[in-house]
Amino acid sequence: MKKQDILKEIVLDEYGECEHSKITKEQLRLEPQLFSEVERMYKELGGTNVDDFPIRYGSWDISTRDFIIELDEENHFNRYRLLTLKSDIYQQIKGFPINDYRKYCENYESSCVKFGKYWKTDSTEKLFIKSDINGKLDGNGSSRWRQRAFYDYLKDFTGIITGIPVIRISIYQNFEGMLVKDILNKKDKKVISDLVHNSINKWL
Numbered sequence: 001m002k003k004q005d006i007l008k009e010i011v012l013d014e015y016g017e018c019e020h021s022k023i024t025k026e027q028l029r030l031e032p033q034l035f036s037e038v039e040r041m042y043k044e045l046g047g048t049n050v051d052d053f054p055i056r057y058g059s060w061d062i063s064t065r066d067f068i069i070e071l072d073e074e075n076h077f078n079r080y081r082l083l084t085l086k087s088d089i090y091q092q093i094k095g096f097p098i099n100d101y102r103k104y105c106e107n108y109e110s111s112c113v114k115f116g117k118y119w120k121t122d123s124t125e126k127l128f129i130k131s132d133i134n135g136k137l138d139g140n141g142s143s144r145w146r147q148r149a150f151y152d153y154l155k156d157f158t159g160i161i162t163g164i165p166v167i168r169i170s171i172y173q174n175f176e177g178m179l180v181k182d183i184l185n186k187k188d189k190k191v192i193s194d195l196v197h198n199s200i201n202k203w204l
Helices: 003-015 025-029 032-044 079-084 088-092 098-107 109-115 122-127 143-162 180-186 189-203
Strands: 068-072 166-170
Touching: 003 068, 003 180, 003 189, 025 032, 025 143, 032 079, 032 088, 032 143, 068 143, 079 098, 079 143, 088 143, 098 109, 098 166, 122 143, 143 166, 166 189, 180 189
Parallel strands: 068 166
Antiparallel strands: none
Protein backbone atom coordinates (compact mmCIF):
# COMPACT_ATOMS: atom_id res chain seq x y z
CA MET A 1 0.00 0.00 0.00
CA LYS A 2 1.36 3.41 -1.00
CA LYS A 3 1.81 6.19 1.55
CA GLN A 4 -1.05 8.14 0.01
CA ASP A 5 -3.35 5.12 0.09
CA ILE A 6 -3.06 4.47 3.84
CA LEU A 7 -3.53 8.18 4.55
CA LYS A 8 -6.56 8.33 2.27
CA GLU A 9 -8.14 5.25 3.84
CA ILE A 10 -7.90 6.71 7.34
CA VAL A 11 -9.16 10.17 6.36
CA LEU A 12 -12.13 8.91 4.33
CA ASP A 13 -13.12 6.40 7.01
CA GLU A 14 -13.64 9.29 9.40
CA TYR A 15 -14.70 12.18 7.18
CA GLY A 16 -16.15 10.57 4.07
CA GLU A 17 -15.42 11.45 0.47
CA CYS A 18 -16.74 14.45 -1.42
CA GLU A 19 -15.41 15.54 -4.80
CA HIS A 20 -14.53 19.18 -5.37
CA SER A 21 -14.16 20.78 -8.77
CA LYS A 22 -10.89 22.30 -9.86
CA ILE A 23 -10.68 26.05 -10.20
CA THR A 24 -11.25 27.45 -13.67
CA LYS A 25 -9.87 30.43 -15.53
CA GLU A 26 -13.31 31.98 -15.36
CA GLN A 27 -13.15 31.87 -11.55
CA LEU A 28 -9.66 33.35 -11.57
CA ARG A 29 -10.72 36.17 -13.88
CA LEU A 30 -13.22 37.26 -11.25
CA GLU A 31 -10.18 38.05 -9.09
CA PRO A 32 -8.00 40.20 -11.40
CA GLN A 33 -5.10 40.48 -8.95
CA LEU A 34 -4.95 36.72 -8.47
CA PHE A 35 -5.23 36.12 -12.21
CA SER A 36 -2.31 38.46 -12.82
CA GLU A 37 -0.31 36.70 -10.13
CA VAL A 38 -0.89 33.31 -11.80
CA GLU A 39 0.20 34.72 -15.16
CA ARG A 40 3.30 36.22 -13.57
CA MET A 41 4.25 32.95 -11.88
CA TYR A 42 3.75 30.94 -15.06
CA LYS A 43 6.15 33.23 -16.91
CA GLU A 44 8.64 33.17 -14.05
CA LEU A 45 8.63 29.36 -14.15
CA GLY A 46 9.58 29.44 -17.81
CA GLY A 47 6.09 29.13 -19.24
CA THR A 48 6.07 29.68 -22.99
CA ASN A 49 2.34 29.71 -23.79
CA VAL A 50 1.97 33.09 -22.09
CA ASP A 51 -1.41 33.94 -23.64
CA ASP A 52 -3.06 30.77 -22.33
CA PHE A 53 -1.40 29.26 -19.25
CA PRO A 54 -2.27 25.59 -18.51
CA ILE A 55 -4.73 24.80 -15.73
CA ARG A 56 -5.45 21.07 -16.21
CA TYR A 57 -3.79 19.86 -13.04
CA GLY A 58 -4.40 16.38 -11.64
CA SER A 59 -7.08 15.13 -9.28
CA TRP A 60 -6.99 15.77 -5.55
CA ASP A 61 -5.15 13.23 -3.39
CA ILE A 62 -7.88 13.19 -0.72
CA SER A 63 -11.13 15.13 -0.95
CA THR A 64 -13.73 15.49 1.83
CA ARG A 65 -16.69 17.81 2.26
CA ASP A 66 -14.87 20.38 4.40
CA PHE A 67 -11.26 20.13 3.22
CA ILE A 68 -8.81 18.66 0.72
CA ILE A 69 -5.53 16.98 1.64
CA GLU A 70 -2.49 16.82 -0.61
CA LEU A 71 0.38 14.52 0.41
CA ASP A 72 3.65 15.95 -0.85
CA GLU A 73 6.29 13.30 -1.48
CA GLU A 74 9.83 13.54 -2.90
CA ASN A 75 8.89 14.91 -6.33
CA HIS A 76 7.32 18.06 -4.89
CA PHE A 77 10.41 19.70 -3.42
CA ASN A 78 12.87 21.47 -5.68
CA ARG A 79 13.99 24.90 -6.91
CA TYR A 80 10.85 25.46 -8.99
CA ARG A 81 8.48 24.79 -6.12
CA LEU A 82 10.64 27.09 -3.99
CA LEU A 83 10.07 29.82 -6.56
CA THR A 84 6.28 29.48 -6.25
CA LEU A 85 6.52 29.62 -2.46
CA LYS A 86 7.83 33.18 -2.70
CA SER A 87 4.43 34.35 -3.95
CA ASP A 88 2.45 36.70 -1.74
CA ILE A 89 -0.61 34.43 -1.96
CA TYR A 90 0.79 32.27 0.83
CA GLN A 91 0.22 35.09 3.28
CA GLN A 92 -3.50 34.47 2.70
CA ILE A 93 -3.43 30.73 3.46
CA LYS A 94 -3.97 29.92 7.11
CA GLY A 95 -1.80 27.14 8.43
CA PHE A 96 0.57 26.85 5.46
CA PRO A 97 4.04 26.06 6.92
CA ILE A 98 5.78 28.31 4.43
CA ASN A 99 9.19 28.39 6.12
CA ASP A 100 9.27 24.61 6.49
CA TYR A 101 8.26 24.08 2.87
CA ARG A 102 10.97 26.43 1.64
CA LYS A 103 13.49 24.52 3.73
CA TYR A 104 12.34 21.18 2.29
CA CYS A 105 12.80 22.54 -1.24
CA GLU A 106 16.32 23.68 -0.42
CA ASN A 107 17.38 20.56 1.49
CA TYR A 108 15.75 17.71 -0.42
CA GLU A 109 16.10 18.54 -4.11
CA SER A 110 18.55 15.63 -4.47
CA SER A 111 15.75 13.26 -3.44
CA CYS A 112 13.56 14.80 -6.13
CA VAL A 113 16.28 13.89 -8.65
CA LYS A 114 16.50 10.36 -7.25
CA PHE A 115 12.76 9.65 -7.20
CA GLY A 116 11.65 11.80 -10.13
CA LYS A 117 10.92 9.44 -13.02
CA TYR A 118 9.58 12.09 -15.36
CA TRP A 119 11.98 14.76 -16.58
CA LYS A 120 9.93 15.91 -19.54
CA THR A 121 6.93 15.02 -21.69
CA ASP A 122 5.79 16.20 -25.10
CA SER A 123 3.19 18.35 -23.35
CA THR A 124 5.53 19.98 -20.83
CA GLU A 125 8.07 20.73 -23.54
CA LYS A 126 5.40 22.78 -25.33
CA LEU A 127 4.21 24.61 -22.21
CA PHE A 128 7.60 25.43 -20.63
CA ILE A 129 11.11 26.07 -21.87
CA LYS A 130 12.69 22.92 -23.27
CA SER A 131 14.52 20.70 -20.80
CA ASP A 132 18.20 20.04 -20.48
CA ILE A 133 19.48 16.47 -20.45
CA ASN A 134 18.05 14.28 -17.68
CA GLY A 135 19.28 15.26 -14.24
CA LYS A 136 20.95 18.51 -15.33
CA LEU A 137 19.36 21.27 -13.26
CA ASP A 138 21.72 24.09 -14.17
CA GLY A 139 20.33 25.88 -17.18
CA ASN A 140 16.86 24.92 -18.37
CA GLY A 141 16.45 21.99 -15.98
CA SER A 142 13.22 19.99 -16.22
CA SER A 143 10.00 21.11 -17.91
CA ARG A 144 8.06 18.41 -16.02
CA TRP A 145 9.32 19.70 -12.67
CA ARG A 146 8.32 23.22 -13.67
CA GLN A 147 4.83 22.03 -14.55
CA ARG A 148 4.43 20.13 -11.27
CA ALA A 149 5.45 23.20 -9.26
CA PHE A 150 3.00 25.36 -11.20
CA TYR A 151 0.15 22.89 -10.69
CA ASP A 152 0.87 22.65 -6.94
CA TYR A 153 0.71 26.44 -6.92
CA LEU A 154 -2.66 26.40 -8.70
CA LYS A 155 -4.01 23.84 -6.25
CA ASP A 156 -3.04 26.15 -3.39
CA PHE A 157 -5.22 28.83 -4.99
CA THR A 158 -8.29 26.66 -4.52
CA GLY A 159 -8.66 27.48 -0.85
CA ILE A 160 -8.50 31.19 -1.63
CA ILE A 161 -11.00 31.05 -4.49
CA THR A 162 -13.50 28.49 -3.16
CA GLY A 163 -13.05 28.62 0.61
CA ILE A 164 -12.27 24.89 0.73
CA PRO A 165 -8.90 24.56 2.50
CA VAL A 166 -6.18 22.61 0.70
CA ILE A 167 -4.19 21.07 3.54
CA ARG A 168 -0.66 20.01 2.64
CA ILE A 169 1.14 17.26 4.52
CA SER A 170 4.81 16.72 3.67
CA ILE A 171 6.67 13.44 4.11
CA TYR A 172 9.50 15.52 5.58
CA GLN A 173 7.54 17.14 8.38
CA ASN A 174 7.99 15.94 11.93
CA PHE A 175 5.13 14.70 14.09
CA GLU A 176 5.58 13.33 17.60
CA GLY A 177 9.31 12.87 17.01
CA MET A 178 8.95 10.98 13.72
CA LEU A 179 9.07 11.93 10.06
CA VAL A 180 5.71 11.64 8.34
CA LYS A 181 7.17 9.30 5.72
CA ASP A 182 8.18 6.88 8.50
CA ILE A 183 4.78 7.15 10.16
CA LEU A 184 3.05 6.28 6.90
CA ASN A 185 5.46 3.43 6.17
CA LYS A 186 4.71 1.90 9.57
CA LYS A 187 0.97 2.14 8.85
CA ASP A 188 0.19 2.97 12.48
CA LYS A 189 -3.42 4.04 12.11
CA LYS A 190 -3.61 5.68 15.54
CA VAL A 191 -0.60 7.93 14.92
CA ILE A 192 -1.73 8.70 11.36
CA SER A 193 -5.17 9.67 12.67
CA ASP A 194 -3.54 11.96 15.25
CA LEU A 195 -1.43 13.51 12.48
CA VAL A 196 -4.55 14.20 10.43
CA HIS A 197 -6.38 15.80 13.37
CA ASN A 198 -3.35 17.94 14.18
CA SER A 199 -3.06 19.10 10.58
CA ILE A 200 -6.75 19.94 10.31
CA ASN A 201 -6.65 21.97 13.52
CA LYS A 202 -3.77 24.04 12.18
CA TRP A 203 -5.30 24.73 8.80
CA LEU A 204 -8.99 25.24 9.57
